[in-house]
Amino acid sequence: MLKIEPRPQPSKQMAYLSPLIAVGLTLVTGVIFSLLVGLNPLSAFHAFFISPIDDLYGLGELGVKAAPLMLIAVGLAIGFRSNVWNIGAEGQLTFGAICGGGLALYFYEVESAWILPIMILGGAVGGMLWASIPAFLRTRFNTNEILVSLMLNYVAILLLSYLVHDPWRDPDGFNFPESRLFSDSALLPVVLEGTRLHLGIIIALIAVVLGWIFVRKSFVGYQMQVAGLADLAALYAGFKRKRMVWIGLLVGGGAAGIAGLCEVAGPIGQLLPSVSPGYGYAAIIVAFVGRLHPIGILLASLLMSLLYLGGESAQMDLGLPSAITGVFQGVLLFYLLGADLFINFRVKITKTVATRSVGEVAS
Amino acid sequence: MTETMVGILLATLGAGTPLVFAALGELVTEKSGVLNLGVEGMMIVGAVCGFAVAAESENLWLGVVMSVFAGAGMALLFGILTLTFQANQVAAGLALTIFGIGLSAYIGLDYTSVALTGIQQIHVPVLSDIPVIGPLIFSLDPLLYLSFVAFGAITYFLYKTKTGLLLRAVGESPESAVSLGYPVIAIRYMAVLFGGAMAGLGGAYLALVYTPLWVEAMTAGRGWIALALVVFSTWRPARVMVGAYLFGGVTIIQFHVQGFGVDIPSQLLSMLPYLATIVVLVLISRDINTIRLNAPASLGKAYHPSV
Numbered sequence: 001m002l003k004i005e006p007r008p009q010p011s012k013q014m015a016y017l018s019p020l021i022a023v024g025l026t027l028v029t030g031v032i033f034s035l036l037v038g039l040n041p042l043s044a045f046h047a048f049f050i051s052p053i054d055d056l057y058g059l060g061e062l063g064v065k066a067a068p069l070m071l072i073a074v075g076l077a078i079g080f081r082s083n084v085w086n087i088g089a090e091g092q093l094t095f096g097a098i099c100g101g102g103l104a105l106y107f108y109e110v111e112s113a114w115i116l117p118i119m120i121l122g123g124a125v126g127g128m129l130w131a132s133i134p135a136f137l138r139t140r141f142n143t144n145e146i147l148v149s150l151m152l153n154y155v156a157i158l159l160l161s162y163l164v165h166d167p168w169r170d171p172d173g174f175n176f177p178e179s180r181l182f183s184d185s186a187l188l189p190v191v192l193e194g195t196r197l198h199l200g201i202i203i204a205l206i207a208v209v210l211g212w213i214f215v216r217k218s219f220v221g222y223q224m225q226v227a228g229l230a231d232l233a234a235l236y237a238g239f240k241r242k243r244m245v246w247i248g249l250l251v252g253g254g255a256a257g258i259a260g261l262c263e264v265a266g267p268i269g270q271l272l273p274s275v276s277p278g279y280g281y282a283a284i285i286v287a288f289v290g291r292l293h294p295i296g297i298l299l300a301s302l303l304m305s306l307l308y309l310g311g312e313s314a315q316m317d318l319g320l321p322s323a324i325t326g327v328f329q330g331v332l333l334f335y336l337l338g339a340d341l342f343i344n345f346r347v348k349i350t351k352t353v354a355t356r357s358v359g360e361v362a363s
Numbered sequence: 364m365t366e367t368m369v370g371i372l373l374a375t376l377g378a379g380t381p382l383v384f385a386a387l388g389e390l391v392t393e394k395s396g397v398l399n400l401g402v403e404g405m406m407i408v409g410a411v412c413g414f415a416v417a418a419e420s421e422n423l424w425l426g427v428v429m430s431v432f433a434g435a436g437m438a439l440l441f442g443i444l445t446l447t448f449q450a451n452q453v454a455a456g457l458a459l460t461i462f463g464i465g466l467s468a469y470i471g472l473d474y475t476s477v478a479l480t481g482i483q484q485i486h487v488p489v490l491s492d493i494p495v496i497g498p499l500i501f502s503l504d505p506l507l508y509l510s511f512v513a514f515g516a517i518t519y520f521l522y523k524t525k526t527g528l529l530l531r532a533v534g535e536s537p538e539s540a541v542s543l544g545y546p547v548i549a550i551r552y553m554a555v556l557f558g559g560a561m562a563g564l565g566g567a568y569l570a571l572v573y574t575p576l577w578v579e580a581m582t583a584g585r586g587w588i589a590l591a592l593v594v595f596s597t598w599r600p601a602r603v604m605v606g607a608y609l610f611g612g613v614t615i616i617q618f619h620v621q622g623f624g625v626d627i628p629s630q631l632l633s634m635l636p637y638l639a640t641i642v643v644l645v646l647i648s649r650d651i652n653t654i655r656l657n658a659p660a661s662l663g664k665a666y667h668p669s670v
Contacts, residue, residue, distance in 0.1 A: 006667070085453055137641070142648045146400065146453070147591045151637040154584050162630035281461055288454060321472050326465020333458035334440065337450035345449065345667075 003348045004341070014343040019289050019296070022335035023303065029331055039318060047317040048310035058309070060195020064267055066305035068093070068259035068276070070298060071204040072283035074211040075255025077292040079248030081215070086249050088134060088149025089256040090280025091156035092127040096257025098160055099126025101264040101271045104186035105168060105179055115185050119261055120203075127257015128250050130156060135249040139242040145249065153280070161273045168271060179271035188266045200262035204301075207255060211294035220247065256280060277308065278326070285333045304329065369498055371615060376499075376507060377573055379611025381406070381565040381582075383510045385589035386596070386603045387517055388561020392438075393593055394521065395554035396534035396661035400456025401441050402562050403586025404463025409434035409563030410570040411467040411474070414577040418477050427482075427506070427567045434563020435556045437463060442555040446548050449665045464580060474577045481575030482506060506568050513561070518600045530554060534659030537666040547666060562586065584637065591640045595647050597657035606643070613639045 027045075034044035052058050072089050079086045086092075100123030107115050133152060137143035165177045173180070188198040214221045263275050286304050290296030311325030385402050392399050399405075412433035417426025441459050444450040485508070487501040521527040530550060533540045537547045565585070570577055588610060596602035617632035648654050 087457060137645055141645045142651050142654070143641075143644050144591075144594065144648065147587060147594070147644055148641050150587050151584070151591075151640050154637045155634045158630045158634050162628050165630065166628060281457075284457055285461065321469055323465055323468035323472070326461065327469055328465075330458055330462020330465055333454070334444060334462065337444050337455050337458060338448045340450060341448040 003350050004345050005348050007344060007346050010343050011346075014339075015291060018339035018343060019291065019300070019336060021339045022289065022332055025335040025339075026328060026332045029335075030328065037320075044314070044318060047314050049306060051317065052306065052309035052313045056192075057195050060192055060197040061309055062302060062305050063192075063195075063197045063201045064305075065308050066301040067198075067200040067204040068263060068279045069283050069286045069304050070301035071200070071207050071259045071262075072252070072256045072279060073286035073290060073297045073301060074204075074207045074294055075252040076283055077287045077290070077294070077297060078211065078214060078221075078251045080287055081292050082244045082248055084245050084248030084252075085146045086131065086134070086149050086252040087146055087284060088131065088152050088280070089252060089283055090276060090278065091149070091153035092130045092253040092256035093260035093263070093276055093280050094153075094156040094160050095130035095260070096123035096127035097260035097264045097271065097275045098156070098163065099123060099129075099257070100261030101179065101182075102163075102168070104182045104265065105271070107186065108180060108183055111183070111185050113185070116188065116265070119186060119265060120258060123257045123259075123261025124254045125257070127253040127255070127260065129253075130257070131249040131253020132246075135246050138245050138249075145245070149249075157274070160271065160275065164271050164273055170270075177273050181270045182265060186265060187269060188262060196267055198262070198266040200259070200266050203258060203262065205298075208294045208298050211297075215294065256283075282308075282329055285329055288333060289336055307332075365495060369495055371619065372499060373503075374615045374618075375608055375611040376503070377611070378614040379608040380507055380510050381568045381573065381585055382589050382592060382607035382610055383604060384513065384565035384568060385562045385586060386592040386607055387510075387513055387600060388558040388565075389589055389593050390596070390598060390600060390603055391517060391521070391530070391561075392554045392558030393662055394534045394598065394659055395530050395551045396537060396659050396664070396666070397445065397551050397555055398452045398456065398663040399438065399441055399445075399459070399555060399558055400453060400590065401437065401459025401463065401586075402558075402589050403582055403584065404460035405434045405437040405559045405562035406463075406566040406569075406586045406589075407467040407580070407582045408437050408463045408470075409566030410581060411471040411566075411577055413563070413567040414477075414479070414570040414575075415470060415474055417571055418474055418479060423479075423482050423571055426571055427564070430563040430567030430570075431560045432563070434566065435560040438555050438559020438562070441559070442552050445665065446551055446555070449667055452663050452665065460586070468579050471577050471579060475579065477577065479571070479575050482572045504572050506564070506572055509564075510568075514600055514604055521600065531659070534661055537661055551666075562589075565589070588636060588640050591644055594654070595643045597647065597653060598659065599657075609643075610636055610639065 030044070030048070031041040034041045053062050072093065076086060076089055100119040103119045103122045104115070130152060131149070134145040134148040137148055138145045161177070164179055168179045170176070170178055170180045188200060190196065190198055191202060259279065260275060264271055268275060282304055286297055286300045289303070290298070290300035307325050307328055311322040314320040314324060315322045385406055389399065389402055409430040413426040413430030416429035417423045437459060441455055444455040445452050482504050484502045484504045491497045491502040493501070521531065529540070529545060533545065533547050533550050541547050566582065569581060574581070592603055592606040592610070595606045613636050617635055620627060620632060
């Protein structure tokens with residue numbers, strides 16, 4: 001008989017193994033799925049994971065999509081570690097894009113090397129402003145930050161839609177709901193010739209390093225981790241819960257805001273009604289699959305980026321809808337959460353009926 | 364004038380009903396101590412499955428049944444993760460929503476341009492001819508009547524039956540319930556499945572009565588608003604109803620404001636339900652004791668029998 005019992009101590013190996021198990025199981029699910037819909041699993045695998053990145057341009061695209069995921073997830077992880085649940089990254093990304101992109105439109109006539117830094121700052125401030133709403137309501141009125149940050153996603157997207165439909169619409173754009181194309185000095189430079197890989201990837205990598213320093217070396221990072229693991233212990237040690245809520249949300253919001261700016265000043269080059277294919281939500285998965293650790297997040301963001309690219313290429317090569325990406329993102333997180341059981345619990349094989357646990361006797 | 368008012372009230376009822384189903388279901392789930400943030404995902408999978416089956420079989424009621432099973436099936440996934448595998452309920456709920464939105468877009472691809480005649484109202488003979496209350500009470504669609512029945516049944520179940528008391532006890536203190544010999548995990552599974560089935564019904568109402576169409580991401584945050592309604596109601600069914608119709612009203616106002624000659628861009632009006640959600644959440648959680656005294660004590664905490 002199989003019995004699940006708590007481990008005396010959480011297993012470190014399992015903590016690292018469980019994302020790998022989850023990826024493996026997701027692949028197995030993919031094979032079963034392709035058999036069910038009548039595809040050759042090998043060609044499906046090839047279309048999904050090999051053909052999108054078999055040339056330099058494809059590798060560049062991997063980085064283009066990994067950059068926002070990495071940046072947002074590193075920011076979110078800092079909040080998640082201390083149980084601050086910011087799921088409003090999609091809105092913070094959008095508002096960052098609005099603020100930073102708005103600056104690009106405002107300085108449309110100006111040619112200067114200062115425009116980009118100002119836009120990036122604008123993106124960060126925008127994201128932080130948007131995140132400060134749930135932070136303020138949580139700390140001042142005890143309002144659930146999950147629901148508030150989520151509601152604000154819809155509000156930000158509607159605001160962007162309004163702006164590009166009306167006040168910021170391109171005057172020469174044949175009434176399409178789009179802003180002007182940004183001027184050259186408001187566009188992020190490409191860092192790898194022959195690809196679309198832009199400065200955003202450098203910013204994201206810097207964020208990974210900063211995130212690592214924050215988690216490992218800073219006292220605030222330590223306080224926040226303790227607060228996440230044991231609320232009472234943190235309270236006893238005098239760590240201020242409110243400050244952690246603020247830090248968690250502002251860091252996540254700032255990162256998401258910069259990511260949003262990098263999208264509109266990078267691959268998109270203007271403001272559109274939609275500036276993100278759900279990066280803000282996918283980054284939540286990236287943060288978890290990466291074990292809330294910057295290095296893990298780096299790897300997980302590449303994987304998740306590949307899932308996006310694979311979805312696009314499966315649409316072209318196999319005629320599968322790109323919605324399949326969302327399905328497998330969810331499946332991956334399901335398996336991860338399931339596999340995480342074995343960090344704190346282990347399976348024990350017991351000799352049938354004779355041994356009964358206390359719980360079973362009681363019932 | 365009365366006709367316009369009756370029209371607005373009817374539209375409010377219609378807009379509120381998906382929220383009634385989803386929020387009442389989540390209320391029961393939360394009363395057992397489980398926080399399922401996947402309402403949006405369960406609702407949208409319920410909507411698409413119901414619509415697809417109704418379109419294929421040309422039987423609307425088969426579609427409704429399918430929605431219920433689809434919602435419960437999604438909830439079962441959540442239950443396995445959180446109750447059997449002890450996963451973090453917040454993370455698992457988010458996963459359920461992300462998965463549900465992706466899955467529904469995939470299932471719904473062939474149905475985006477399909478037109479269906481939705482479930483029609485029942486006109487009670489004679490009574491439906493009475494002015495004002497006739498159209499408002501005696502000629503509604505059957506699912507709306509079902510939502511009233513569900514409200515009554517859930518209130519009765521929670522507060523007047525022994526099983527309902529047990530469910531609430533499990534939500535307050537699973538440790539005491541288990542020491543009295545009650546199967547905590549099994550009871551929580553039931554509550555989670557019920558919540559999923561109700562979210563599925565909410566989805567069915569959207570796709571088969573309210574619109575009736577399938578559009579990608581058509582729930583548009585209603586699952587999340589339902590979650591907020593449960594907090595707003597301080598876990599009381601009657602207040603869930605009030606809250607749901609209040610939100611139905613807010614949704615409907617946006618269609619009428621422009622009709623009254625007020626020139627506000629439609630996107631800004633569409634923000635209203637989301638902003639209203641934030642406002643009511645702030646109002647209700649302002650006093651920390653309101654939440655602390657009313658929320659099920661073990662809400663959101665994993666429970667393992669052998670710990």
